[in-house]
Amino acid sequence: MPMYLNEDQTMLRDSAREFLKSEAPVSHMRKLRDENCKDGFRHALWKQFGEMGFTGILIGEDDGGLGLGHVEAGVVLEEIGRNLSPSPFLTTAIAGVAALNHGGQHLKDKFFPGILAGETVLALAIDEGAKHRPAHIATKAERSGNGFKLTGQKQFVIQGASADALIVAARTAGAPGETDGITLFAVEKDAANMSMDSARLVDSSMAAHVTLDGVEVDGDAVIGEVDNGWQVLSGLLRAGRAGSAAELVGVGAGAMDMTVDYLKQRKQFGRLIGEFQALQHRSAHVYSEMGIARAAVLKAQQLLDEGKDSAEVYVSVAKAKAGRTTNLAVREGVQMHGGIGMTDEYDIGFYMKRDRALNEFMGDANFHAGRVAEIFGY
Amino acid sequence: MSDLEQFRMEARAWLEENCPAEMREPVRGEDDVCWGGRNWTFKNEAQKLWLERCVAKGYTVPDWPQAYGGAGLTAAQAKILRQEMARINARPPLSSFGIWMLGPALLQFGTEEQKVHYLGQIARGEIRWCQGYSEPGSGSDLVSLQTFGEDKGDHWNVNGSKIWTSYADKCDWIFCLVRTDKTNKYQGISFLLFDMTTPGVSTKPIKLISGNSPFCETFFDNVVVPKDQIVGQLNRGWDVAKYLLGHEREMISGGGLGDGAPSLGAQMVASIGTNGLGQLDDGLLRAELAQFDVDALAFKAMAERFTDEMKSGKGHPAQPNMMKYAGTELNKRRHELVMAGNGSDALEWESEASKGGAKARNWLRTKANSIEGGTSEVMLNVIAKRILDLPGA
Ligand SMILES: Cc1cc2nc3c(=O)[nH]c(=O)nc-3n(C[C@H](O)[C@H](O)[C@H](O)COP(=O)(O)OP(=O)(O)OC[C@H]3O[C@@H](n4cnc5c(N)ncnc54)[C@H](O)[C@@H]3O)c2cc1C
Ligand SMILES: Cc1cc2nc3c(=O)[nH]c(=O)nc-3n(C[C@H](O)[C@H](O)[C@H](O)COP(=O)(O)OP(=O)(O)OC[C@H]3O[C@@H](n4cnc5c(N)ncnc54)[C@H](O)[C@@H]3O)c2cc1C
Numbered sequence: 001m002p003m004y005l006n007e008d009q010t011m012l013r014d015s016a017r018e019f020l021k022s023e024a025p026v027s028h029m030r031k032l033r034d035e036n037c038k039d040g041f042r043h044a045l046w047k048q049f050g051e052m053g054f055t056g057i058l059i060g061e062d063d064g065g066l067g068l069g070h071v072e073a074g075v076v077l078e079e080i081g082r083n084l085s086p087s088p089f090l091t092t093a094i095a096g097v098a099a100l101n102h103g104g105q106h107l108k109d110k111f112f113p114g115i116l117a118g119e120t121v122l123a124l125a126i127d128e129g130a131k132h133r134p135a136h137i138a139t140k141a142e143r144s145g146n147g148f149k150l151t152g153q154k155q156f157v158i159q160g161a162s163a164d165a166l167i168v169a170a171r172t173a174g175a176p177g178e179t180d181g182i183t184l185f186a187v188e189k190d191a192a193n194m195s196m197d198s199a200r201l202v203d204s205s206m207a208a209h210v211t212l213d214g215v216e217v218d219g220d221a222v223i224g225e226v227d228n229g230w231q232v233l234s235g236l237l238r239a240g241r242a243g244s245a246a247e248l249v250g251v252g253a254g255a256m257d258m259t260v261d262y263l264k265q266r267k268q269f270g271r272l273i274g275e276f277q278a279l280q281h282r283s284a285h286v287y288s289e290m291g292i293a294r295a296a297v298l299k300a301q302q303l304l305d306e307g308k309d310s311a312e313v314y315v316s317v318a319k320a321k322a323g324r325t326t327n328l329a330v331r332e333g334v335q336m337h338g339g340i341g342m343t344d345e346y347d348i349g350f351y352m353k354r355d356r357a358l359n360e361f362m363g364d365a366n367f368h369a370g371r372v373a374e375i376f377g378y
Numbered sequence: 379m380s381d382l383e384q385f386r387m388e389a390r391a392w393l394e395e396n397c398p399a400e401m402r403e404p405v406r407g408e409d410d411v412c413w414g415g416r417n418w419t420f421k422n423e424a425q426k427l428w429l430e431r432c433v434a435k436g437y438t439v440p441d442w443p444q445a446y447g448g449a450g451l452t453a454a455q456a457k458i459l460r461q462e463m464a465r466i467n468a469r470p471p472l473s474s475f476g477i478w479m480l481g482p483a484l485l486q487f488g489t490e491e492q493k494v495h496y497l498g499q500i501a502r503g504e505i506r507w508c509q510g511y512s513e514p515g516s517g518s519d520l521v522s523l524q525t526f527g528e529d530k531g532d533h534w535n536v537n538g539s540k541i542w543t544s545y546a547d548k549c550d551w552i553f554c555l556v557r558t559d560k561t562n563k564y565q566g567i568s569f570l571l572f573d574m575t576t577p578g579v580s581t582k583p584i585k586l587i588s589g590n591s592p593f594c595e596t597f598f599d600n601v602v603v604p605k606d607q608i609v610g611q612l613n614r615g616w617d618v619a620k621y622l623l624g625h626e627r628e629m630i631s632g633g634g635l636g637d638g639a640p641s642l643g644a645q646m647v648a649s650i651g652t653n654g655l656g657q658l659d660d661g662l663l664r665a666e667l668a669q670f671d672v673d674a675l676a677f678k679a680m681a682e683r684f685t686d687e688m689k690s691g692k693g694h695p696a697q698p699n700m701m702k703y704a705g706t707e708l709n710k711r712r713h714e715l716v717m718a719g720n721g722s723d724a725l726e727w728e729s730e731a732s733k734g735g736a737k738a739r740n741w742l743r744t745k746a747n748s749i750e751g752g753t754s755e756v757m758l759n760v761i762a763k764r765i766l767d768l769p770g771a
Binding site: 264365378 | 454644671758761765
């Protein structure tokens with residue numbers, strides 16, 4: 001597979017670009033924030049995602065989806081990143097669907113039609129501490145009647161309070177830190193004994209702390225096999241990490257473009273500041289790193305779509321590289337804007353905030369560099 | 379089976395049959411590289427055989443047209459051949475400035491006779507070329523060069539000197555930038571080719587910090603260059619020179635890929651040792667190595683993307699500058715880490731255990747990567763100007 005988008009993928013990119021620029025540009029996000037929107041996204045926009053077909057990218061054709069891959073998912077995510085468009089796309093249509101694709105037909109039948117229509121929202125309840133440690137799951141799922149009883153705490157559950165169902169990782173055996181003994185469940189929002197405490201995050205998105213205090217679910221709620229949830233969780237994480245890396249690249253590219261534009265407008269010392277070599281070299285460095293990050297992300301997506309084992313290491317390479325590079329791009333962006341970059345009125349600060357949240361999502365750059373070391377046995 | 383799969387099977391079978399076992403070992407140093415040329419002595423029979431077989435097949439320059447000694451492969455076929463060669467660790471049969479730099483420039487700017495003559499020689503490894511660009515007063519500011527060719531009717535009379543001319547004392551011919559009009563800075567340079575044995579050409583080796591002497595000062599004292607040994611038009615050599623630099627930068631950026639091993643950190647387990655968790659027994663160095671591996675694998679993906687985009691005409695023409703910047707800075711970091719990871723063992727300069735100080739010498743040699751072919755600072759200037767379109771750059 002050549003390392004560039006083919007014709008269909010380019011068409012998809014163009015339509016995603018046009019759609020997001022007109023329907024959900026940065027001003028859209030700013031408006032939601034100013035209104036203190038409790039969902040952190042517009043359900044109407046999610047419906048439009050459905051109409052555009054985006055929500056069906058990872059859903060198989062047999063289930064009414066487009067049966068496309070991670071490259072296509074990334075094409076849309078990069079444009080989402082560039083426009084800072086708030087939506088449940090990454091958690092629901094990418095990570096959530098990747099998990100459900102490992103589940104039984106009854107779960108697909110239950111959730112996919114709503115996702116395809118841009119109605120259903122899924123949220124991911126995995127992390128239990130401030131840092132992403134997916135094997136450190138202490139939330140318990142004990143057998144109870146025909147099903148299970150879930151007890152524990154989750155955090156960083158993006159859009160948890162707006163979701164129709166939560167994908168919960170819980171422990172049916174073993175001890176925190178072990179990959180064996182984890183099971184994934186699809187828990188519906190109105191389940192008894194589940195409570196949520198939502199907080200707005202620095203990037204204006206909404207995330208919940210979830211308390212499971214003996215939540216009863218039946219056996220049908222299990223995604224994949226009992227005790228073997230690590231496999232499902234890994235699929236979910238691969239998709240989510242590659243996807244968030246793609247979104248990060250969009251955020252970084254958006255910040256970079258905005259900054260380079262600014263360097264061509266702002267004058268000081270009687271010259272455009274873009275004439276100063278100190279700024280030129282740093283901009284050129286950011287450009288170079290962004291190109292490399294984008295290539296790493298595309299490689300990871302292609303390997304995922306080809307079902308190659310090396311996808312595992314490349315997904316971590318992609319998340320680490322995109323994380324570090326976009327962080328550089330937004331920091332340089334604010335700095336090169338000078339005082340105006342510090343103002344709420346100007347958009348560059350939003351890029352910095354979104355980068356921070358996406359960097360943390362599903363493992364930051366250090367986490368993934370550590371994973372690369374582990375995979376290579378050092 | 380698709381045509382490409384068919385090609386892959388054929389290439390694989392051909393390599394299996396024709397690539398000698400000794401040529402499937404990683405290149406460990408300058409010594410293992412086959413440069414060709416009039417005075418070349420093959421390191422062993424395998425090196426000779428491998429070159430001859432590839433020459434016959436057109437595989438020293440697989441994507442050049444067959445008429446000029448290549449195999450006429452398409453971009454997709456050439457990629458497959460590279461992959462298949464990498465799969466069995468096959469060494470390049472021939473490395474040369476002719477293949478990397480002069481060849482592409484001739485393909486673009488040469489006359490038909492020049493292509494048949496010079497490209498054929500390059501493809502067969504008969505003539506080894508050196509590059510006469512830099513002068514003592516003209517490094518980054520190359521266009522200020524002073525070496526002058528006086529028009530003598532049927533020939534130019536060339537006087538001046540070049541510096542940092544890699545392998546000048548071992549090469550057969552030089553491609554050389556010569557001023558042919560003193561009144562016009564950019565449009566006063568011509569791109570000339572001449573034999574290093576022409577009377578008046580002399581070289582003087584310069585020793586590097588690595589202790590080796592791969593490059594020279596080169597002097598021209600009334601050197602006669604016939605008029606048909608010009609590439610492109612009179613006084614328009616700067617266009618050829620710049621085009622060639624793009625290919626040179628692309629080639630140098632390849633150093634960023636290292637020796638093809640997927641992980642540098644994994645190579646440090648023996649020298650650094652591991653702790654109870656099976657992790658390198660130096661937490662901070664481990665973190666640096668992990669970060670490096672991330673960057674190296676990301677760069678590898680970039681290199682693949684770069685080649686695919688360039689071959690299909692999608693890439694930005696100034697992109698080789700970005701690749702050169704990123705690849706050389708990465709390679710310098712790699713060798714800093716090789717030194718740090720191998721500790722005092724890597725300091726040995728002349729022992730047998732250190733293979734004559736290979737690690738230290740390679741480390742020092744890589745410092746030139748971000749200087750030769752245009753410095754990192756110049757690459758950043760070009761990116762700012764030509765890609766980001768920043769003002770006044
Ligand atoms: C939180 C905050 C509080 C402040 N408080 C005060 C205050 O109380 N009183 C007050 O008077 N001011 C105050 N300032 C203003 C502050 O001093 C200016 O923002 C600062 O001097 C930069 O000027 P600028 O914002 O116009 O940026 P610019 O000068 O437009 O700079 C934009 C970018 O170009 C770069 N640049 C500019 N010139 C060059 C050059 N020659 N070479 C290389 N790079 C260059 C800058 O480093 C920067 O990255 C405050 C600013 C902030 C953010
Ligand atoms: C190992 C090696 C092999 C080489 N082989 C060859 C060869 O075969 N043929 C050949 O012709 N040449 C060769 N060169 C020469 C090489 O191309 C030059 O060294 C290079 O172009 C830099 O020129 P310089 O050494 O004169 O440095 P200078 O141009 O003097 O640069 C000194 C410093 O100033 C910086 N600088 C210069 N201009 C700017 C600017 N505008 N903005 C910011 N910073 C700037 C540079 O980046 C550098 O850090 C070789 C060099 C080396 C090290």
